[in-house]
Amino acid sequence: MTILKTENLNYVYSQGTPFEKTAVRNVNLEIEKGEFVGIIGHTGSGKSTLIQHFNGLLRPFSGKIYLDGKDIWADKSQIRQVRFRVGLVFQYPEYQIFEETVYRDIAFGPKNMGLSEQETDRRVRATAERVGIPSDMLEKSPFELSGGEKRRVAIAGVMAMEPEILILDEPTAGLDPKGRELILNQIKEYHKTMGCTVLLVSHSMEDVARYASKLLVMNRAEVFCFDSTAEVFRRSAEIEKIGLSVPQIIRVFNILREKGIDIADDVYTVKYAKEKILEYMKSGGKLQ
Amino acid sequence: MIKDITLGQYFPGNSVVHRMDARFKLVITMLFIVMLFIGSNTIALEVGFVFTAMAYLCSSIPVKLIAKSMKPILPILALTTILNLFMITSGMPLFQWKFIAITDEAVETSVFMIVRILLLIAGTSLLTYTTSPVALTDAIERLLSPLKRFKLPVSELAMMMTIALRFIPTLIEETDKIMSAQKARGADMDGGKLKDKVKAVIPIIIPLFVSAVRRAGELATAMECRCYRGGEGRTRMRQLKSGAADYVSLAITVFFLAAVIFINAID
Amino acid sequence: MEAFAKAEKLDFRYSDDDRLVLSGLDISFEEGEFTAVLGHNGCGKSTLAKHMNAILLPSGGAVYIDGIDTKDEDKIFDIRQKVGMVFQNPDNQIVASIVEEDVAFALENLGVEPSEIRRRVDEALKAVNMYEYRNHAPHQLSGGQKQRVAIAGIIAMRPKCIVMDEPTAMLDPVGRKEVMATVKRLNEEYGITIILITHYMEEAAKCRRVIVMDKGKILLDDTPSEVFSQVELMKSVGLDVPQVTELVYELNKSGLKLDTHIITEEECADALIELLS
Numbered sequence: 001m002t003i004l005k006t007e008n009l010n011y012v013y014s015q016g017t018p019f020e021k022t023a024v025r026n027v028n029l030e031i032e033k034g035e036f037v038g039i040i041g042h043t044g045s046g047k048s049t050l051i052q053h054f055n056g057l058l059r060p061f062s063g064k065i066y067l068d069g070k071d072i073w074a075d076k077s078q079i080r081q082v083r084f085r086v087g088l089v090f091q092y093p094e095y096q097i098f099e100e101t102v103y104r105d106i107a108f109g110p111k112n113m114g115l116s117e118q119e120t121d122r123r124v125r126a127t128a129e130r131v132g133i134p135s136d137m138l139e140k141s142p143f144e145l146s147g148g149e150k151r152r153v154a155i156a157g158v159m160a161m162e163p164e165i166l167i168l169d170e171p172t173a174g175l176d177p178k179g180r181e182l183i184l185n186q187i188k189e190y191h192k193t194m195g196c197t198v199l200l201v202s203h204s205m206e207d208v209a210r211y212a213s214k215l216l217v218m219n220r221a222e223v224f225c226f227d228s229t230a231e232v233f234r235r236s237a238e239i240e241k242i243g244l245s246v247p248q249i250i251r252v253f254n255i256l257r258e259k260g261i262d263i264a265d266d267v268y269t270v271k272y273a274k275e276k277i278l279e280y281m282k283s284g285g286k287l288q
Numbered sequence: 289m290i291k292d293i294t295l296g297q298y299f300p301g302n303s304v305v306h307r308m309d310a311r312f313k314l315v316i317t318m319l320f321i322v323m324l325f326i327g328s329n330t331i332a333l334e335v336g337f338v339f340t341a342m343a344y345l346c347s348s349i350p351v352k353l354i355a356k357s358m359k360p361i362l363p364i365l366a367l368t369t370i371l372n373l374f375m376i377t378s379g380m381p382l383f384q385w386k387f388i389a390i391t392d393e394a395v396e397t398s399v400f401m402i403v404r405i406l407l408l409i410a411g412t413s414l415l416t417y418t419t420s421p422v423a424l425t426d427a428i429e430r431l432l433s434p435l436k437r438f439k440l441p442v443s444e445l446a447m448m449m450t451i452a453l454r455f456i457p458t459l460i461e462e463t464d465k466i467m468s469a470q471k472a473r474g475a476d477m478d479g480g481k482l483k484d485k486v487k488a489v490i491p492i493i494i495p496l497f498v499s500a501v502r503r504a505g506e507l508a509t510a511m512e513c514r515c516y517r518g519g520e521g522r523t524r525m526r527q528l529k530s531g532a533a534d535y536v537s538l539a540i541t542v543f544f545l546a547a548v549i550f551i552n553a554i555d
Numbered sequence: 556m557e558a559f560a561k562a563e564k565l566d567f568r569y570s571d572d573d574r575l576v577l578s579g580l581d582i583s584f585e586e587g588e589f590t591a592v593l594g595h596n597g598c599g600k601s602t603l604a605k606h607m608n609a610i611l612l613p614s615g616g617a618v619y620i621d622g623i624d625t626k627d628e629d630k631i632f633d634i635r636q637k638v639g640m641v642f643q644n645p646d647n648q649i650v651a652s653i654v655e656e657d658v659a660f661a662l663e664n665l666g667v668e669p670s671e672i673r674r675r676v677d678e679a680l681k682a683v684n685m686y687e688y689r690n691h692a693p694h695q696l697s698g699g700q701k702q703r704v705a706i707a708g709i710i711a712m713r714p715k716c717i718v719m720d721e722p723t724a725m726l727d728p729v730g731r732k733e734v735m736a737t738v739k740r741l742n743e744e745y746g747i748t749i750i751l752i753t754h755y756m757e758e759a760a761k762c763r764r765v766i767v768m769d770k771g772k773i774l775l776d777d778t779p780s781e782v783f784s785q786v787e788l789m790k791s792v793g794l795d796v797p798q799v800t801e802l803v804y805e806l807n808k809s810g811l812k813l814d815t816h817i818i819t820e821e822e823c824a825d826a827l828i829e830l831l832s
Contacts, residue, residue, distance in 0.1 A: 043697070043727040057468055080474060088472040095462075096469040098494035108491070112474030143498065148596060157473060174643070174724045176595045176754045178793030203727050206798065245728060248757075248798040248820055255824035261831050270798055274805045280831060300690060422656050454652040457694040503647045510648035513608060513640040514661035514708060515632050525659035525672040 002069075003033040003197055004054060004086075004165060009063035011049055023049040025221040027063070031165075031199070036191055038208030038229070039201040040244060041218030047201055050218065051167050054199070055086035067165075084113050087163030091170050093154035094147065102128075102145070102153050103138040109161040127160040130193070131186045148179040155183065159190055166190065167199040172207065180204075184211060205247045209233065209268040217244070230266035249273050298420050304533055305347035305418045310427035312534040316541045317415045323545045324408055329555050332548045333403055339544045340411050349417050357413045358406065365405055372398040421453040426528060443519025451507070459500065466495050558583035559621060559748055560607055560638070560716060566615030567602055567771075576602045577771040579616070584750060586715065589742045591759035591779075592752045594768035595793035600752050603768070604718045607750065608638040621715065636665065639709030643721040645701035646693070649708075654696075655680065655689040658707045665712070672711075679711040682745070683737050699730025703737055710741065716748035717741070724754060731755070756783070756795050760818045767792065780816040799823035 009027040014020050024046045031037060041047045052058040053065055056072050056079040065072050072082045087109075090096065099105035103124055110120040128138060131152045137145070142153050155171060168187065172180040188211055191198045199216075202208050208215060208229070215232040217224040219242045225232055232239070236246045236254060246268075253267050264276045300306070305313070324336050344351070372394060379393025416424070429446035436442050470491045471477060477488055560583065567577040576599045584590060594600045605611040606618045609625040618625045620634045642648050651657040655676050662672040680686040683703040693701055702722055709717055719738065723731040735758060741747045751762065759765050765782040767775040769792045775782050783789065783796045786804040790796075796804070799820055803813045813830070817823050 042729060052468070055472060057471060080476065083472055083474055090465065090469045090472065093469065095499055096466055096473075096491075096495050098491045098498075108475075109473040112476070146597065161474065174721075176793065177756075177795035178595050243729070249802065251820050252799060252802075252823050252827065255820065256827055256831070259824070259828050259832075261828065263831070270801050270805060273802055274809070277806060277827065277831070278809060284831070420653060422651060422653050450651055454650060454693065457692070458646055461694070503644075506642060506644060506647035507650070509605075509610060510640075510642060510705075511650060511660075512610060513635060514650075514712070515635050515664040516660075517632070517664065521666045522663050523666050523669060523672065524663055525656070525669055525676060527669050 001033045002030045003067070004031040005029065005066040005069075006053070007064040007066070009050075009053060009065065010061045011046075011053065011058060012061050013049075015061075022221050024053070024060075027223055029216070029223065029226060031197060033164075033197055034195055035214055036188075036198045036212050037200070037214045037216055038212030039199055039216045039218065040203070040205065040208060041224070042243060045218040046221040047218045048169060051088065051169060051199065051201060054165065054167060055088045056082045057088065080112075084109075084161055085163055086165045086167065087158040087161050089155050089158045089166070089168040089171060091173055092151075093158075093171070094150035097142045097150060097154055097157075100141060101139055102133065102142050105142050105153060106138075106157045106160050109157055113161060123160045123162060127156045130190060131156045131159065132182065148175055148182065151175065151179070151183065152186070155186070162194065163196065165197045165199065167201070169201045170203065171200070172202070172204065180207070187211070205245055209247050217242075229268060233268040234266055297416065299349060299353070299417050300420070301348055301418065303346060303348040303418070305343065305349075305414070307533070308418075308537060309528050309530040309534045310419050310423040311431055311528055312530060312538055313415055313419055314424070314427045314431060316537060317412055319541050319545055320411050321408065323541075323548050324404055324411075326552060327404075327548045328552055330400070331555075332551045333400065333407070335544055335548050335551065336407050337403070339541070340407050340414075343411065343414055347414060347418050349414065353417065354410050354413065358409060361405070361409055365402060368401055368405070369398045372401055422450065423526070423528075425449045425453070426524065426526060430528060441519065443522060447519070455500075455503070458503075459496070462499060463492065463496055466492050557622065559586040560584040560750075561619045562603070562606065562613075562616065563619070564616035565603075565606065565613050565618060567599075567606065567611065568614050575614075575771055577606075580772060582766070582773055582776070584716070584748060586748055587742070587746045588764060589739075589749045589762050590751065590764040590766060591762040592750060592766045592768060593754075593756075593759055593782075593794055594774075598768045598792075599771040600768045601720050602771075604640065604720050604750070604752060607716070607718045608635045608640055610640070632665070636661075636712045637714055638716045638718060639712055639714040641702070641705050641709060641717060641719045641722050643724045645698055645705050645725070648705045649693045649701060652692050653689075654685065654691050654693065654704050657693070657704060658689075658711050660708060661712045675711050675713070676707075679707040682710055682741065683707045697730060698726045699733040702726065702730065702734050706734075706737060706741075710745075710747070714747065716750065718750045718752075720752045721754060722751070723758065731758075735761075756797050760797055767794065780818050783818050784815040786815075 006027050006029045009024055011024040012020060012022050027050060039047050049058065053060055059073060067082060067085060097105050099108060106124045106127060107120050110123050133152060133156060142150060145153065159166065171183050171187065184207060187198060187200065200208060200212060212229055214227065215229050216226045217232060217239065224242060225235065233246060233250055236250050239246055249270060250268055253263060253273065256263050257265060263280055267273045267276050320339065327333050327336055373390055374388060376391060376394035376397055377389060379391035381389045381391050382395065383390045425446050429442055432442045467477065475488060475491055562580055562582050565577050565580040566575055568575050592600050602611065606613065606625065609631050612626055621637055623630045623634055625634055649657050650660050658676045658679055659672050662675060677686065680689055683706050685700060685703050685707060688696065688700065693704065723734050726734065738749055738751065742749045753759055760779045760783065762779060765777065765779045766773060767782060774792060783800045786796050786800065797818050800818055802823065803815060803817045807813055807815065813826050817826055
């Protein structure tokens with residue numbers, strides 16, 4: 001079932017000035033309910049502009065966005081409702097924290113939705129648990145926390161709205177490997193338990209390769225390709241041609257195939273690579 | 289959006305005016321302001337107009353820009369005009385309705401004031417259009433440097449100004465970002481009542497303030513790493529050099545100012 | 556040869572009753588070296604970095620830069636001129652609103668002659684390939700460009716060493732490449748000693764020496780291939796290894812006997828070709 005659909009979406013910045021720039025050109029997408037989509041592309045490729053259309057922060061210059069089959073701009077006064085259903089976590093979300101306690105900051109979104117006291121409380125506590133915020137931390141000031149913890153609080157603030165679609169713009173930027181891992185696992189967990197749709201914008205090919213089942217590649221304001229992760233990475237040569245990198249593993253397997261070893265061309269994670277290599281050896285009779 | 293503010297913006301170029309010594313430009317601008325305010329009749333104002341036009345001709349700044357810089361002051365202009373039109377009651381009435389009367393003198397004064405304010409904005413804008421904030425800060429620092437003797441921390445103040453100028457675009461961008469982020473959390477920015485509006489500002493102001501403090505801390509460390517130790521013993525790469533064009537311009541300005549004083553006197 | 560920078564039994568705590576951020580740390584850096592420092596957030600690597608140019612002073616032990624004790628207050632500006640620092644957020648280290656004015660900042664502070672400043676600023680901007688942007692405002696530049704301006708502002712002082720505290724953490728892949736290429740050139744062509752703190756394992760894999768820090772101490776100090784071959788240890792301190800190293804490790808767990816020192820794609824491909832054909 002399609003949850004999010006765009007039709008000939010166009011967006012132009014600073015129209016009518018010398019700085020005019022098309023940020024999104026003719027985007028037609030259909031995103032299925034429950035999918036985990038990775039969005040990749042250069043800075044300025046239009047991915048940040050695109051995701052801000054999905055929750056109605058930006059209004060398309062032309063074209064339409066459908067959420068559950070309904071044009072989100074059909075009734076302008078209802079646009080806030082769209083923002084509750086499509087949660088957007090910006091880059092460096094910890095810089096939007098403002099409340100006195102972690103609890104109150106996470107509760108900001110649910111409160112804006114007009115939820116009851118009990119429901120807000122339930123959501124705050126459930127989300128905190130989901131993202132690994134211990135309950136004694138809820139009463140602390142968010143400004144006392146470490147960078148990684150702050151980031152988790154900020155992400156929890158959007159998750160607590162329990163959006164049907166969760167969009168995250170580079171949620172791991174600037175963190176150490178462990179912090180990156182923690183946050184990505186929490187997103188995966190949310191995706192699994194809530195059964196929601198997740199769109200993850202990232203510069204890290206390794207990360208999207210590990211978590212996303214589909215990839216959307218943006219290039220020069222247009223959709224370069226939108227397909228399953230394996231299919232997209234099968235076109236690694238084209239991806240590298242537009243200046244994006246692919247995971248190390250893919251490049252290693254490309255070399256192997258160039259050297260005449262007949263091995264799978266859809267390998268993009270370490271785990272899968274290991275399986276394929278062992279399989280190849282078995283079939284070649286090298287492993288007893 | 290807030291990004292579109294042009295008042296006080298610098299447009300790089302290579303005209304005579306661009307190349308002039310910022311100190312002279314600053315002094316000339318001040319003389320120009322004096323010229324406008326002591327000029328009490330139409331002819332004096334015409335002199336001011338000629339002066340502004342000449343300056344713009346020499347600066348290769350497109351006239352379109354002047355119009356753009358006028359936009360933010362239109363409300364003030366409108367207000368003063370309305371006040372002038374209705375408050376001045378001397379002279380011949382041109383229009384009368386019950387107790388409201390508009391006289392010829394009121395119209396004359398209003399037009400005079402409008403032209404004067406427009407010239408003022410156009411002239412002072414030219415200073416910021418053609419002078420980089422850095423050069424301007426330098427000029428202020430150097431013009432004020434005699435005050436160092438009275439223990440006024442002139443170079444420290446100038447450094448503060450430099451940093452403030454540097455971070456204005458950064459903070460504007462940041463404000464935009466925070467606003468979007470809070471809107472994504474359902475914050476209602478266009479909320480109706482004043483009380484709601486004040487409340488809506490908190491989720492923006494606090495993160496902005498926190499971020500400014502953090503930036504300040506990091507910047508201070510970075511400045512220390514680059515051997516900053518206050519104004520003492522500091523040299524400057526850009527030396528302000530005055531040339532013939534500066535003295536000639538100053539002479540012309542003084543001449544115009546004298547002309548205005550003279551016109552006032554014979555009036 | 557006497558080491559250029561040296562920490563001896565370095566202890567550091569922010570205040571007397573605080574825990575030790577650095578404890579009994581011994582490390583030295585030779586002139587011209589290119590070293591990566593790895594460690595999870597809070598392991599003390601930024602604190603160590605700030606000791607290299609007397610932004611922080613030791614609570615115990617000592618730090619020597621080019622033979623000068625960093626506690627020597629009279630020499631503080633000599634030290635800061637010898638060891639420059641570049642930080643994570645490029646926005647928060649640019650002082651002036653014009654690129655070349657910013658690059659001149661340190662030299663102005665040092666009281667250098669205007670004509671000499673001009674020369675060195677141009678030289679520094681050319682060294683980071685930002686000369687044509689000299690009259691731009693910082694906010695018109697990309698992250699990678701801003702970071703290169705920040706680097707130019709440091710090399711204008713003609714330092715012997717640059718300590719970089721996660722200079723690529725906030726950049727996109729293109730900006731990261733620009734900055735890394737610049738840093739590499741500064742090391743190779745100008746012989747500037749580089750100490751690079753990073754979270755990107757692929758950046759560390761390209762250095763000649765890798766230091767791993769944990770709990771305020773040096774855990775490992777070796778070549779990248781030796782360091783990354785210790786996959787379990789690296790993961791236990793919250794770090795990562797290059798994908799190819801992990802693949803080799805995983806394959807070896809299944810009974811293969813590949814060289815655990817593999818850290819590049821080419822090495823990995825070669826080993827696999829040998830294995831598979």
